[in-house]
C-alpha cells in the first residue's frame with residue numbers, strides 16, 4: 210500500500226493527541242506535520258502540549274520534536290502533507306472556512322468537527338454503514354473547483370454505539386422509532402478529572418447541541434446520494450436525552466426500539482453477530498474484526514471493562530430484552546475518543562485511501 214504524509218490540525222487538543230498516538234506505527238500514514246493555534250505555533254509539540262498530554266501511552270518520540278505550525282498558515286501545512294485530520298475548538302463558521310481553505314489548497318481534510326456535517330455534498334461516514342457516500346466527493350470537488358481537495362467528516366461520538374446496533378436491523382425489520390438516553394464521558398468535552406474536578410461524583414443533565422445531533426445525524430448516515438447531494442432519510446423517528454457522567458472515556462446508551470415487523474430476540478442477535486461492513490471487507494488496518502459484540506452477562510457491557518474492545522473500535526451491546534412500551538430495549542457502549550473521534554477519523558481516511566481518494 211502507498212505511504213501517505215499526514216498532518217494533524219488541532220494536534221495539541223484531546224482528539225488531536227489521539228490522532229498523534231494512533232498514527233505512531235500506522236502501516237500507511239506517517240505523521241509529517243502538527244498544527245494548532247497561534248498560542249502553540251513555533252513551539253515543539255512536546256513544549257506546546259506540556260502537562261496537557263492525556264493519553265494512556267507516552268507521547269510518540271517522533272512527534273515530540275515536530276515544530277507546531279499555525280493552523281491558519283494553510284499553504285505551509287499543505288506543502289508538507291498529503292492530507293490532514295482536523296479537530297479544532299473554534300467557532301463553527303471559522304472551522305467551515307478553515308477546512309474549505311485546506312480543501313481548496315488541494316489538501317483533503319478528514320474532519321472530527323461538526324461544522325460541515327450538514328453541508329449537503331460533504332460525506333459524513335461510518336465506514337461500516339455508509340461507505341458508498343464517499344462518491345459525493347466528485348460533486349464537492351466540482352463545487353470547490355479542486356482536483357484533489359475535499360472535506361469528509363465523521364459523525365458525532367454520541368451516536369457511534371446505537372446507530373451501528375440499529376443498522377443491521379433496518380432492512381429486514383424496518384426500525385420505526387427509537388428512544389435513546391446517552392451517558393457520556395468527560396473526554397467528550399476535551400476534559401479530564403484534573404481539568405474538570407466538578408465532574409467528580411456528579412452528573413450534568415445537559416450537553417449543548419448533543420441531543421439535536423443524536424437525533425438528526427443518523428438520518429444523514431442512512432440517506433442517499435441524489436443530484437450532487439446527500440438526501441437524509443426521513444425515518445426512523447429518534448428522540449434523545451444526553452447526560453454527562455463521571456467517567457473518563459466511553460459513551461454508554463440505553464436504547465428503546467420499535468419495528469415495522471417485530472423480529473424475535475434470536476433474529477436480532479443473529480443480525481448483530483453476522484454483521485460486517487466495507488471496513489471489514491477491505492480489511493482496513495483500524496477496522497475491528499467483529500464490529501458488534503453481544504454480551505450475555507446481565508452486568509455487561511461496562512464502561513471500564515469493555516470500552517477498549519478491539520482497540521476501542523468495536524461496539525459492545527448487552528441486556529437485549531422485550532419492553533412494555535417499545536418492542537425491545539438494550540444498552541450499548543463505544544469509546545468516544547477512539548471509535549467516536551480519532552479512531553473513526555483514521556478508519557475513514559483508510560477507506561478514502563483504499564478507494565483512491567487520497568492519491
Ligand SMILES: NC(=O)c1ccc[n+]([C@@H]2O[C@H](COP(=O)([O-])OP(=O)(O)OC[C@H]3O[C@@H](n4cnc5c(N)ncnc54)[C@H](OP(=O)(O)O)[C@@H]3O)[C@@H](O)[C@H]2O)c1
Nearest residue numbers: 219221222223224245246249280296297298396397399550
Ligand atoms: N473530545 C471528543 O471526544 C470529541 C469527539 C468528537 C468530536 N470532537 C470535536 O473535535 C474538535 C476538537 O475537540 P477536542 O476535544 O480535541 O478539543 P480541545 O482539547 O479543546 O482541543 C482544541 C484544539 O483546537 C486548537 N485551537 C483552538 N483555537 C484555535 C485556533 N484559533 N486556530 C487553530 N487551532 C485552534 C487548540 O490548539 P491550542 O492548544 O494551540 O490552543 C487545540 O489543538 C471539536 O470540534 C469537538 O467538537 C471531540
